[in-house]
Amino acid sequence: MTTVYGLNNCDTCKKARKWLDRFGVAHAFVDYRDNRQSPETLIEWKNQLGGWDSLINKSSTTWRTLPPNRKEPASDAEWKLLLKEYPQLIRRPVVVTDDGKVSQGFSDNGFKQRFGIGS
Secondary structure, eight states, X not given: OEEEEEOTTOHHHHHXXXXXXXXXXXXXEEETTTSOOXXXXXXXXXXXXXXXXXXXXXXXXXXXXXXXXXXXXXXXXXXXXXXXXXXXXXXXXXXXXXXXXXXXXXXXXXXXXXXXXXX
């Protein structure tokens, strides 16, 4: 089963979920504001996606309103603390398949490729 992590009110997450429904891809949805992810999960996502900068939505309102000293975490521990406090900073949706592969974001073509569905 595929798990989609995001926010219930996020339009991109809604589009991704509708796409999965339309193509019959079984999935569960986890709102990571209500169900905060473990530090180990955040590290795994970061590692698979290419680092903290890839995981974080730096164009978000939340990011822009952070004090400057919070925008430059110097360690994994500081990043994990920041995401525990502000899970909405995670670029969404995060999609995890049974094989443990993690991807981020939504596009029709990207999902077709990811789930092996012909154009």
